[in-house]
Each structure stands twice: as structure tokens, then as C-alpha cells.
Amino acid sequence: SASLTAVLMPEGHNADRVRKIALERFDLSLGTGLGKLAGKVFRIGHLGDLNELMLLGALCGTEMALRDAGVEINLGSGVAAAQAYLRETHAAAG
DSSP states (O other): OOSEEEEEOOTTOOHHHHHHHHHHHHOOOOEEOOGGGTTTEEEEEOOSSOOHHHHHHHHHHHHHHHHHTTOOOOTTHHHHHHHHHHHHHHHHHO
């Protein structure tokens, strides 16, 4: 979807714990998984006015919350990939 991204949690991790950490520590509100996906996914909504730097902030907060919840990730890797993509896109545009 152009307005929502769902993130599937690895086995043994709870999406609601990540959401709680994101909100309490970083003031980042992530959406809950609905129905059968409750606790298995969290959602990043990107409706309305959103620019690239706002998205990078959301990715950064999400990575920090995942790491603080004990999910093994390379902290900064998603943000770095997004930065590289945006820089390439903007360089090609002019």
C-alpha cells in the first residue's frame, strides 16, 4: 500500500512490545496488527503530509525500538539504505 507498511516480527518477538517501547522511549506511535496478525506485526502509517526526512526519522525510531526490544538487527542499516536510495534519487533528478 502507498499509505501503510506492515512489519512482520521474527518468531519469539512481540510486535506490541516494540510498539510500547517506540511510544514510551521515542514518542513514535506505531499501529497494531489486527485480527490474526495481533502481536505478530506492527504498522507504520504514512498518510497525509510526509516527506523523506520525516520517513527517515520514523525508520530510525523503529530500528531503535526493535533493538531495544531484543530483535537482532544491524542498527542503522535500514536508515542507511533509505538515505542512499534518497540521495541517488535526488542526484539523478538534478
